[in-house]
Amino acid sequence: MSAFMRSAITGVGSYLPETIVSNADLARIVDTSDEWIVERTGIRQRHRARDDQPTSDLAVEAALAALKDAGRDVGDVDLIIVATTTPDLTFPATAAIVQKKLGVPVCAAFDVQAVCSGFVYALSVADGFVARGQARCALVIGAEEMTRLMDWSDRTTCVLFGDGAGAVVLEPVEGRNTPADTGILGFALRSDGRKSDLLYVDGGVATDGRVGHLRMQGNQVFRHAVINIAEAIEAAAAAAGITIAEVDWFVPHQANQRIIKGVGERLGLDENKVISTVSHHANTSAASIPLALDTAIRDGRIRRGDLVLFEAMGGGLTWGACAVRL
């Protein structure tokens, strides 16, 4: 009988561009205040990429850190998936550009587009490759430059987003097909295209040929998030064969501290088990979960062997969750 294979996260890395934009900086360009932003979102600052620093550059830094953490070399990589909403170019995929910049020889490389849920979606795709023996060293990268999509005259959106990248290395590990296994244990992915008008970019290749700006009906997205993420978290836990109470750490998408709190209250989570980086990173879309994961590993909170649950929600509307034992 052949062994039961799981994909394990063997390395984690992240990167934030140097420039920090404070709430006070934004209050100089739109009618807002540090007080409003902190109270309504928990955000205190965000990072912003340089004009000459495309998304792939952030992805490469995060990928190199994750490979180093895993003790792997670029020559080991045989799959690159980049979750991004802000690709360098319309094509090729940012993953192929990252491949070139890293110097990875021929491998599989492509992007996944599920906006803020992109990292969870990309992880599920990579899990399929790794657990089925089609990849032995996969890079799953969330990399975004959301500040490029901002309408800097719209205070309801421009204060919410930031730039950054996070990456994980996935490798096969033998399991016993029980929830005690190391590696990815279960997913729940969701999309409701009927709600695409609530959060979108008003430009595109096959419409008006512009890049466009992010548009959002914030309070409706907020309601959807708090109400629906809990169901996906419960479904991912059920798929993994675990209970919510067993989870050591929740690593949510970092959009708004009030959403993180609302979801936590709905599920009765201990807030000391919830990782929050939204105050320093703002909403970095597909990069937010691996950035938060890396932060909590580096500061010693999340350790090898811990049971971790990722959850996200974003444009589509898409949402989803993933349970993983590190």
Ligand code: UT7
């Ligand atoms: O990654 C997933 C995608 N995004 C999200 O998950 C974001 C989801 N939504 C949210 O985080 C929140 O809905 C927001 C932070 C966007 C807004 O918070 P809210 O409590 O839902 O406020 P609101 O949209 O109901 O607006 C309340 C007031 C409005 O003024 P009036 O109409 O009451 O006079 C807004 O014009 O706050 C005003 N407002 C602002 N005031 C100062 C909106 N943005 C700002 C601002 N500064 N930046």
